[in-house]
Amino acid sequence: MSAPEQVAQNYSFDGTITKYKGTAAALGGLETQFNVFLPKQALDGDKVPVLYYLAGLTCNEDTAPWKGGFLRDAAAEGIALVFPDTSPRGASIEDEDKDWDFGTGAGFYINATKEPWKKHYNMYDFVTAELPQLLEKLSLPLDLSRSSIFGHSMGGHGALTLYLKSVLASSPSTKYLSASAFAPIANPTQCPWGDKAFKGYLEGGLEEGKEYDATELIKQAKGKDLKVLVDVGTGDNFYKQKQLLPENFIAARDAAGFTEKDVSVNLHDNYDHSYYFISTFAPAHIKFHAQVLKGASKL
Numbered sequence: 001m002s003a004p005e006q007v008a009q010n011y012s013f014d015g016t017i018t019k020y021k022g023t024a025a026a027l028g029g030l031e032t033q034f035n036v037f038l039p040k041q042a043l044d045g046d047k048v049p050v051l052y053y054l055a056g057l058t059c060n061e062d063t064a065p066w067k068g069g070f071l072r073d074a075a076a077e078g079i080a081l082v083f084p085d086t087s088p089r090g091a092s093i094e095d096e097d098k099d100w101d102f103g104t105g106a107g108f109y110i111n112a113t114k115e116p117w118k119k120h121y122n123m124y125d126f127v128t129a130e131l132p133q134l135l136e137k138l139s140l141p142l143d144l145s146r147s148s149i150f151g152h153s154m155g156g157h158g159a160l161t162l163y164l165k166s167v168l169a170s171s172p173s174t175k176y177l178s179a180s181a182f183a184p185i186a187n188p189t190q191c192p193w194g195d196k197a198f199k200g201y202l203e204g205g206l207e208e209g210k211e212y213d214a215t216e217l218i219k220q221a222k223g224k225d226l227k228v229l230v231d232v233g234t235g236d237n238f239y240k241q242k243q244l245l246p247e248n249f250i251a252a253r254d255a256a257g258f259t260e261k262d263v264s265v266n267l268h269d270n271y272d273h274s275y276y277f278i279s280t281f282a283p284a285h286i287k288f289h290a291q292v293l294k295g296a297s298k299l
């Protein structure tokens with residue numbers, strides 16, 4: 001695996017945001033792009049903690065840096081942000097670009113087990129294992145032992161599941177210290193988006209999909225030390241269409257004995273699914289992760 005190549009760089013909030021491209025074995029050798037924001041502290045030589053952001057359906061690595069409003073707060077806290085793409089691109093699979101909620105832009109942060117997807121559609125392995133290796137190859141001033149994860153919608157599902165799976169695993173590729181989500185798909189085995197994705201990508205369909213379902217995973221996490229924040233707008237059309245199902249996640253959280261302090265889920269009147277909603281709550285999410293990441297012991 002060779003080091004990624006720099007594609008572009010901009011100066012922002014006294015730090016830099018840099019786009020890289022590299023080939024990913026987890027994505028069947030396809031080229032993928034990702035953005036890295038480094039705060040001033042990193043440019044001055046400090047090893048800073050890392051917060052990964054997973055974007056939603058139809059998005060790519062640029063959506064959140066452009067629209068999320070995260071960079072100002074990450075700069076103030078001295079935290080690096082890493083923005084991967086949402087799926088492989090250009091796998092030459094028939095119908096890959098037919099639907100906006102399946103195929104390109106809709107990788108669902110899982111490892112596909114079904115043909116013809118399983119060679120390329122492995123965003124779970126890419127984000128949890130290969131992306132950190134690519135970051136290491138770049139020799140950036142990052143303390144990867146202090147990593148957390150957040151995301152929106154499909155990416156909120158990704159953030160919650162990657163975090164919960166890392167908490168449940170005995171030796172995870174990446175141990176995330178906290179997770180947060182804006183309007184996550186919180187119970188994908190019970191909603192139309194998850195039904196389509198899991199039946200399409202996974203040989204075992206919805207049953208296999210339970211291992212990528214935050215509402216299922218939180219039940220298994222009973223007794224663990226969880227640090228989770230979720231915000232959802234009740235004016236969100238996808239919430240109204242029952243694609244998000246935060247109530248199911250809350251019920252599973254309560255049944256597993258977690259409190260609002262461990263796993264905080266907040267419903268907000270009027271807010272919709274857009275980046276206007278995300279950017280409103282962006283400062284609170286960065287602060288939440290900063291407290292965990294900066295409280296953790298340094299490398």
Ligand SMILES: N[C@@H](CCC(=O)N[C@@H](CSC=O)C(=O)NCC(=O)O)C(=O)O
Binds near residue numbers: 055059152275
């Ligand atoms: N094209 C779709 C709408 C797609 C959409 O709303 N995508 C969301 C994520 S949805 C869940 O993962 C998004 O983040 N879009 C980017 C943006 O800038 O808002 C349709 O036709 O409804």
